[in-house]
Amino acid sequence: MKFAWIPSLLFLVALTSCGPTEPAPLASDTPAAPVADETAEPVAEPAVDAPAESLTIGVMPKLVGIDFFNATERGAREAAKELGVELVYDGPVTNDVQQQVQMVETWLSKDYDAIAVAPNDPDAIAPVLEDARAKGSAVIAWDADAAASARDYFVSQCSPESVAHALMDLVAKNCGEDAKYIILTGSLTAANQNIWMGEMEKYRQAKYPAMTNLSETPKVSEEDQALATQVTTDILKAYPELDAIFAITTVALPGAAEALKNSDRREQVYLTGVSTPNVMREYIEQGVVKEFVLWDAVDLGYLTVHVAAAAAKGQMDPAQATFTAGRLGAVGVANNVVTLGAPIVFSKENIGKYDF
């Protein structure tokens, strides 16, 4: 009987302690916003064409707590501040689509004006996004696409062709047009990676027919850096004829670089792929990896919020071939896909300019 009160007390504590943390994320990025909301609403800053009530936009990355999606958050915050919209940026702790679905379900209860999701699975996210559209939210997929019927717009980093071509060209330049290579991916269901691999194969057949993919099924690293290191060590042992490795997730590339750094084939095997500058900096400086490919993550988050806000206000015109997004200027739009631009090739020369 006596003990019945203990959990209750504890949860009162838990509840009261979560009260104050609620405005904290808002307070940290837009210092004066919560106060301004209450007192100074009529003199709202971006008085140009903002509706009286400010928009709330939910942006969900594939997962939180990794450099890439921290950088997209910075861009998203920047755009939200510029546009005077309220931004909720939250995602699951692992790249799990079920958690994403449940979180979007909660967002439905909160009636956000726009919801932008980087889905971990294009089909599994679709039903809940369709519900969101039915409820009247503008729905954006970003970073990875959702089933086309489930979203209004897709904000794409760069076209899959441009990433695939950049990667293949790097290997052709460094290892010759008869290079033998292997691809290290995340999971076998990762949508972006599968599309890139398809494009890489197409481009190989068209432009570099002498190149050989030594393993038709890509090697899998499951977004786990330690596993990527282990798998790469095995690859280096199992394929003595290997010239190049593509590690095409942000986690797989540093994992593979770690394996290559400690391998006696460090000079013979050319490693490239897709990752973020911060995790690759030391490998670039040590020369383990000479070049790798990515888009600007900050700009991607920035563009996503611009598109989401415009879609929520009904200002997106699918007939237009370009969309003007703040400091990015005009970006291309086709078939409801907004594309950020061409990928950046990072190397010793330019990596110092980027922090994500």
Next chain:
Amino acid sequence: MIKRMLATREFALFVLLILVFSGFSLFVDGFLDWPDLFRQSRYWAVMGMIAVPMTFIITTAGIDLSVGSIVALAGVVVGLLYGDAGWSIWSASAAAIFVGALAGAFNGGISSYLRVPPLVVTLATMALFRGLAMGLSRARSLGGLPQGFRWLSNGNVLGFLADANGQPYVPFSFAMMLLIFGAGWVLMRKSWVGRFTECVGENETAAVFAAIDVRWLKALLYTASGLACGVGALFHTALYATAKADTAVGLELEAIACVVVGGTRISGGRGSVTGTLLGLLIIGVLRHGLLMAGIRQQYVVIYVGILVIVAAVLNERIALRKGGVA
């Protein structure tokens, strides 16, 4: 009599649920919206269906870690038989339930008759069934399921509870889960199954001497767990509209958390199906409420973890006060 009821764990949990619920209702805008809350309950339904047999298993001091993998495997069976083999969706579903039960029987058979601890067996089959699902589906997402099947998790029942537009809002999946809880309660409290189960958990040797066929009982419970996973897999697949081998990861931990928060001791001996239901509702409400309050997902996980620890500690304390027999 009333005093005794008030002192039970279930009552403490009930008070906790009411407190958490009213706390969120008072302080979090938009939380107290019944249709919304019931929409959320679709995401707890599968966890609950699996937590019922899990309660029995934990009562015997066993564990089933393979439930998430069985759900994935049975889901893949539906996707493959319907999508690739061209079966009708309902015969594919029946096959999935059968595969689930078979997987459970495999767990139960190995652990009971070959005398391998269930922790070891189900740890192994957790990987084995997941691997099978991966291999069978060749790691594809299997979608394109018919609307009628999707209704399992989209459909609402109980028309007398209608929202403002006259639409029912109690999900069919949640109602099914409650039925399974009801059946579990009857079995645990009103039948020999529950008596034998608690007896085995209390003192297995004594149970053997009392002429209880312990091995058969355990095998039966693991089979029931697999069966529940097979049924749960249908609702799970309908909910996410796709069958995938890497789905329902961590479901075993969620189901076990419901059972433990619900007051069933992990060391066996006493099981409470009502407690498990309350545990499920508390975890579900807490998670949804914290997210609604704007707490980031990464911190929500922490709060749920704290809840499980607090509940486990309290359970041990209460058990000790009662002289260790509970």
